[in-house]
Amino acid sequence: MRYYIVDDDSASRMMLKKIIVDGELGLVIGEAENGEKSIAPILSTLPDIVLIDFLMPDLDGIETIEKLKSQGFEGQFIMISQIVNKEMVGEAYKKGIEFFIHKPINKVEVQTILQKTAEQYRLRDSLLTIKESLASFTTAKPALKKQNVGEIVRTKLSDMGIMSEVGSNDLKEIIEMLVYKNNEPNTFPPLIDIYESLAKRQNAEDIKKEMKAIEQRLRRTILAAIQHIATIGSIDYTSREFEHYAPRYFEYQEIRKLMIEVGENRLNSSKIKVNIKKFIQVLYLEVLESYKNI
Amino acid sequence: MRYYIVDDDSASRMMLKKIIVDGELGLVIGEAENGEKSIAPILSTLPDIVLIDFLMPDLDGIETIEKLKSQGFEGQFIMISQIVNKEMVGEAYKKGIEFFIHKPINKVEVQTILQKTAEQYRLRDSLLTIKESLASFTTAKPALKKQNVGEIVRTKLSDMGIMSEVGSNDLKEIIEMLVYKNNEPNTFPPLIDIYESLAKRQNAEDIKKEMKAIEQRLRRTILAAIQHIATIGSIDYTSREFEHYAPRYFEYQEIRKLMIEVGENRLNSSKIKVNIKKFIQVLYLEVLESYKNI
DNA sequence: AGGTTTGTAGGATTTAGTAGGATTTCGTAA
């Protein structure tokens, strides 16, 4: 389970985190000190469960939940607060929270409730999977496991052996931005615009410098992918990865050139052309395709 | 659902009853004003869910639950009380109650929680049925066992044939540290920082020396992994281990170089590049992926 | 003792960011 904590009291956040880690209940993938600051990261990381305080400056718990739901967030909420007014507890339940825990925090209580919520989540998920595979059994269409955009991208990058390259995270974020924000899937914005919005999203101080850095990271990452795919091809050009990625993502001449060089054991001799645009565009289209089919 | 209510306050009993009837949540099959008087009827009518007050004369809520469980009653308990002392809430959860609801009673809250409990009950039941019907034709059941981070790492390291290397323990500890402490899963700290925190964690006397030692242990361990995977590959490059680990964890060119050498039976001739960073980063991301599904 | 593994130390190489420039692309006009 992946948790996100929203609470203006840092001591509470610490305690909750400790309870989750100690109880091996899952991962805390982020935290924020008020509703306003939590919106963007929650929408981009999509935690399974959000632990949220009721009383917070700027945006209170209920408003935050409303906002997240209106943006399509489907995770579960557990509210943790010291409210005594029972009307508000009722309100919170009406908004669809899973449970309301009263402060002060009690370790056993929180652990039990989180375990229960997680169990419920898994139970529902299992039943859903069964239901879907039964449905696809009748329509003869293979059932796909649901994934978010980040996961789809990561799978592909991992196939290309560049999961750990610095630029991989840039690629992931770029595709996320494109999938979530690009209204017309048939158009593709210029790379400069993409670099610029990514730089802004990363809160870079000097946007221009960051754009340059992004470009170089991407170039080097994609170059690594080319070399990797070419090496795969020189061992076994019938492999799934080679057949899929080599012709789609890269300039085929470049791959061929590299394969010949690899075969003759002379490395990094000639220069290779890196087509960043083609790579990102293909990646985007493929991700979009499999995302839509979910 | 069949409910039984135990509460010394008749007004509370009335309200709960009304909530259950109004919300069409099920049937109230009996009630009692204290623990003592409830034991016999509960054991004879076996309700699915018992709503029980904490503070009651004669026999309090927790004692009643203990007594019923010791007599073999397997229904679920929901405690409803106006207790403020959080220790007692913890105690109640330890005794195995499903939920603790704070008085005064709020209609929406009680309804939501009863619905949830009922849903959980039905979900478990459905899954149990499915599992049993599946068991009739699957002999060996895979038993999706809950794993902790250490176990996931160990599985992968043993796939790569380096379980007994000295550096394996370092690897395990590094991944544990990263999974539990890294707040932003998208970023990856520099290796130097990782070495440093690991050295500190191991209470080394001379941190700098220990960092150097860690680095060498890791290098040698990963080199062993490369050689192991290359050997597998030179025998059968379609094997599961080779296909998975070779392209993701290592520089594929290096694997290729080694495979050719192994094939020609000339050993340890050329030097192999060891990419520690890539290895750890991929290991971390993969562990994270499988851990969050817990 | 003889061989193997582990630790130590310093140096070599690679990588990521930065900046400027070269090349390619694409619409438009000749």
Added chain:
DNA sequence: TTACGAAATCCTACTAAATCCTACAAACCT
């Protein structure tokens, strides 16, 4: 169709920091 120019895209080169490597010493087996 060809030529042109601006914009977009791609490439090279440099530096500091991170990462990787070699080689020898020490410790640990048998």
